[in-house]
Amino acid sequence: MYGDLINALPTVLTVANFAAIVIGVIAGIVVGALPGLSATMAISVLVPFTFGLDPLVALGLMAGIYNGAMYGGAIPAILLRIPGTPAAVATCFDGYPMAQQGKGGYALQVAVVSSSIGGIASALALMLLAPPLSRVTLLFGPSEIFWIAVFGLSSVVFLLGKHVVKGLISAASGVLVSSVGADPILGVDRFTFGQLELLDGINIVILLVGLYALPPVIDLLEKPLKTDALGTGKLHTQSLLTSLPSMFRFWRTWLRSSLFGIWIGILPGAGGSMAAFLSYNEARRASKTPETWGQGEPEGIAASETANNADTAAALIPALTLGIPGTAVAAVMMGGLLIHGLQPGPMLFRENPDVVFGFMWQFLFGAILLIFLGGSLATNNFARVLRLPRPLLGAMIIVLMLVGVYSIHGRMFDVYLMLGFGAIGYLMDKLDFPLPPVVLGLILGGFAEENLRLALRIGQGDWSILWHNVTSQLLIVLTIGVVFGPGILRRIRGKRGKDGGDADGNPTP
Amino acid sequence: MKSPMRGLLSGLTILGLSAAPALAEYPEKPIEIIVGYSAGGGTDVLARTVGGYLEKALGGEASVVVKNMPGAGGQIGFTAVAQAKPDGYTLGTFNLPAALALTLDREADYDADSFTYLANFVKDPNTIVVSKESGIESLKDLLDRAAKEPGRVTMGLSALGGNDHFAGILMESAAGVDVSFVPFKGAANARAAIMGGHVMEGTMTLGQTVGYEDNLRVLAVLDTERSPFAPDVPTAKELGYDVEMGSYRGLVAPAGLPDAVREKLVTALRAVNDNPEFQKTMVEQGNPASFVAGEDFAALAGKQATVAGKIWNATPWK
Numbered sequence: 001m002y003g004d005l006i007n008a009l010p011t012v013l014t015v016a017n018f019a020a021i022v023i024g025v026i027a028g029i030v031v032g033a034l035p036g037l038s039a040t041m042a043i044s045v046l047v048p049f050t051f052g053l054d055p056l057v058a059l060g061l062m063a064g065i066y067n068g069a070m071y072g073g074a075i076p077a078i079l080l081r082i083p084g085t086p087a088a089v090a091t092c093f094d095g096y097p098m099a100q101q102g103k104g105g106y107a108l109q110v111a112v113v114s115s116s117i118g119g120i121a122s123a124l125a126l127m128l129l130a131p132p133l134s135r136v137t138l139l140f141g142p143s144e145i146f147w148i149a150v151f152g153l154s155s156v157v158f159l160l161g162k163h164v165v166k167g168l169i170s171a172a173s174g175v176l177v178s179s180v181g182a183d184p185i186l187g188v189d190r191f192t193f194g195q196l197e198l199l200d201g202i203n204i205v206i207l208l209v210g211l212y213a214l215p216p217v218i219d220l221l222e223k224p225l226k227t228d229a230l231g232t233g234k235l236h237t238q239s240l241l242t243s244l245p246s247m248f249r250f251w252r253t254w255l256r257s258s259l260f261g262i263w264i265g266i267l268p269g270a271g272g273s274m275a276a277f278l279s280y281n282e283a284r285r286a287s288k289t290p291e292t293w294g295q296g297e298p299e300g301i302a303a304s305e306t307a308n309n310a311d312t313a314a315a316l317i318p319a320l321t322l323g324i325p326g327t328a329v330a331a332v333m334m335g336g337l338l339i340h341g342l343q344p345g346p347m348l349f350r351e352n353p354d355v356v357f358g359f360m361w362q363f364l365f366g367a368i369l370l371i372f373l374g375g376s377l378a379t380n381n382f383a384r385v386l387r388l389p390r391p392l393l394g395a396m397i398i399v400l401m402l403v404g405v406y407s408i409h410g411r412m413f414d415v416y417l418m419l420g421f422g423a424i425g426y427l428m429d430k431l432d433f434p435l436p437p438v439v440l441g442l443i444l445g446g447f448a449e450e451n452l453r454l455a456l457r458i459g460q461g462d463w464s465i466l467w468h469n470v471t472s473q474l475l476i477v478l479t480i481g482v483v484f485g486p487g488i489l490r491r492i493r494g495k496r497g498k499d500g501g502d503a504d505g506n507p508t509p
Numbered sequence: 510m511k512s513p514m515r516g517l518l519s520g521l522t523i524l525g526l527s528a529a530p531a532l533a534e535y536p537e538k539p540i541e542i543i544v545g546y547s548a549g550g551g552t553d554v555l556a557r558t559v560g561g562y563l564e565k566a567l568g569g570e571a572s573v574v575v576k577n578m579p580g581a582g583g584q585i586g587f588t589a590v591a592q593a594k595p596d597g598y599t600l601g602t603f604n605l606p607a608a609l610a611l612t613l614d615r616e617a618d619y620d621a622d623s624f625t626y627l628a629n630f631v632k633d634p635n636t637i638v639v640s641k642e643s644g645i646e647s648l649k650d651l652l653d654r655a656a657k658e659p660g661r662v663t664m665g666l667s668a669l670g671g672n673d674h675f676a677g678i679l680m681e682s683a684a685g686v687d688v689s690f691v692p693f694k695g696a697a698n699a700r701a702a703i704m705g706g707h708v709m710e711g712t713m714t715l716g717q718t719v720g721y722e723d724n725l726r727v728l729a730v731l732d733t734e735r736s737p738f739a740p741d742v743p744t745a746k747e748l749g750y751d752v753e754m755g756s757y758r759g760l761v762a763p764a765g766l767p768d769a770v771r772e773k774l775v776t777a778l779r780a781v782n783d784n785p786e787f788q789k790t791m792v793e794q795g796n797p798a799s800f801v802a803g804e805d806f807a808a809l810a811g812k813q814a815t816v817a818g819k820i821w822n823a824t825p826w827k
Contacts, residue, residue, distance in 0.1 A: 338554055458707065
């Protein structure tokens with residue numbers, strides 16, 4: 001198999017195939033940076049057009065877009081507190097405070113370097129370990145995946161914000177939104193009010209754009225003359241070579257978050273946002289100074305951006321080896337393969353090794369190119385965007401949002417839905433309800449429900465199926481440790497010395 | 510993103526036509542094929558392949574554009590076709606029994622009579638599969654086990670209310686056993702659950718088992734005769750169970766299509782099917798061809814509607 005890998009390299013390095021990756025990465029960064037446009041959408045628009053292209057050119061474009069968009073999403077997340085893609089939500093936590101402190105340039109550099117490292121780690125996992133990792137995927141049945149979802153949901157504890165009750169209300173409303181549409185087992189309509197458009201549930205991008213992008217835009221329009229570090233458009237960017245050495249202290253986070261991203265990637269259904277949330281929380285837990293997190297800690301950006309890029313190529317492991325479209329992006333990429341008559345699955349490796357291994361190389365090159373293209377292109381040019389008058393910037397973003405949301409399915413219904421979420425998001429913002437739990441609730445609520453119900457169907461209603469095997473038991477222990485561990489540790493420390501009580505402050509983003 | 514593009518295309522066509530009015534014969538503008546699923550799925554690839562050959566078969570300036578309208582399990586697309594003007598410029602892909610099953614378990618704005626049936630291209634029969642590691646060697650092994658432990662044998666499938674589910678129900682009643690259906694999101698997830706041993710058996714179409722021979726054992730094909738794709742696998746009928754179920758993919762137009770247009774389209778689609786190059790592409794794509802055109806296709810749809818209706822009445826799934 002490694003022989004095939006080497007054999008595929010020369011083809012990838014031909015001009016057309018390599019240019020496709022470069023164009024893809026640049027397009028991906030732009031698409032990711034524009035709120036409302038996501039990698040999924042860009043690739044699904046692209047797929048029909050690739051019908052006539054050479055497969056590797058088409059796949060190179062897709063690999064580039066996927067990698068580029070995962071970083072691109074960080075740009076507005078850092079500069080405007082608007083996550084460009086769902087996976088960039090956790091990047092806002094520390095990215096935006098850094099930009100406000102005039103360190104936006106450094107924040108973007110941390111994001112691009114981390115994205116690139118995550119992407120490279122993920123591509124290597126895909127190239128070298130795809131077959132063994134696909135066996136890991138098979139180990140996870142509905143009950144195991146249910147516990148993964150619970151593990152992910154448990155991290156909501158750290159996203160609740162200052163008011164625990166408000167945070168829980170946010171999380172619960174996210175889960176409520178996840179239940180809209182045909183129920184995952186019987187197909188019974190829930191909260192669809194007879195609208196066919198709601199039958200497939202609410203697309204995460206629609207919720208995200210409404211909730212996250214509209215309130216800051218309204219803020220841009222409300223206060224047309226606000227001047228802070230952002231208003232002057234100064235990011236205080238140093239050359240990447242100067243700032244790079246200061247990032248090497250993140251190596252532990254890079255490693256941990258890469259592993260997290262890859263792990264979440266090979267599990268069907270979870271996706272980059274969950275990888276970013278989880279690795280952000282784990283990195284903060286491991287940090288010596290958790291209290292600085294959420295106030296502009298560059299390591300937080302490193303954690304989230306490494307993980308969401310480490311999810312990319314790894315998500316293709318189940319897609320390529322087992323034909324399972326684990327995430328929306330992987331699903332449209334499989335479409336890109338199918339349209340060229342390449343059926344994902346074991347025989348893809350046997351019958352078209354040149355294409356499948358070439359595709360893997362393209363992922364690796366895409367991730368490496370990210371650092372050059374993202375570093376030079378994005379950091380400086382996007383700073384200029386911020387120098388635009390605030391009302392103009394706001395108006396431009398609104399147009400992009402409307403176009404982006406419309407183009408997901410090509411229907412106005414989604415646009416109205418997005419505007420509705422925008423109104424809710426505006427109110428939540430004013431009333432201090434935290435937004436990240438809503439996103440987490442929407443992503444993981446449906447995921448948990450579907451797998452719980454599948455598991456119970458397999459167990460014929462017997463709940464003990466949920467803790468019948470070792471994988472499930474390990475996951476349960478892990479979840480309990482994450483939720484109660486910090487409290488128990490605090491109590492033990494508190495008994496030892498009285499000053500332990502000071503460190504009681506819940507770490508909040 | 511696509512509609513301005515289409516507007517531009519049709520605009521250009523109109524310009525071209527006003528310059529040459531002699532071409533006022535069907536088709537005088539682009540024909541649109543509505544696909545109820547997203548780009549790159551099996552149905553979409555079929556539409557694009559057929560579309561390409563159809564352009565050639567119709568000859569002249571004919572152009573065929575594929576439009577994806579995914580959502581609600583295909584229902585949004587099927588509804589759009591049913592409600593389109595029957596002028597021959599809107600066609601749609603049609604999946605049996607899925608399209609008609611939707612009219613049973615949901616409120617739908619169309620039924621079997623809302624369409625003009627042009628041609629069916631693919632028939633992919635359902636199979637009964639187990640993991641190679643399951644220790645189950647034959648359909649008899651499996652059914653013995655199901656008979657011994659009623660309700661304990663779990664069967665993975667892609668969704669309730671589709672050909673997989675119908676295959677499961679028909680097999681269940683033919684063998685007089687009781688199994689538990691576990692509807693995963695899509696055939697790929699069901700297949701992974703079977704391979705990982707999370708469910709004991711499963712059903713999917715033969716096309717969906719291709720390439721997984723190392724992990725899956727196909728026990729039976731639910732068809733009247735053996736498939737050229739798997740000549741060693743017995744049919745359920747040979748084994749004594751008269752069960753036939755599969756997934757059909759074809760092309761329809763809205764009901765009330767003028768006869769002249771219908772004739773022209775059916776003839777052109779026949780020519781597509783007779784093209785050896787097209788047949789070669791179909792085999793490459795793993796599509797078991799089964800060409801049925803015009804009245805015969807309408808009869809097939811009627812038969813499928815009856816089967817689905819019977820199943821729904823006997824064992825409604827929601």
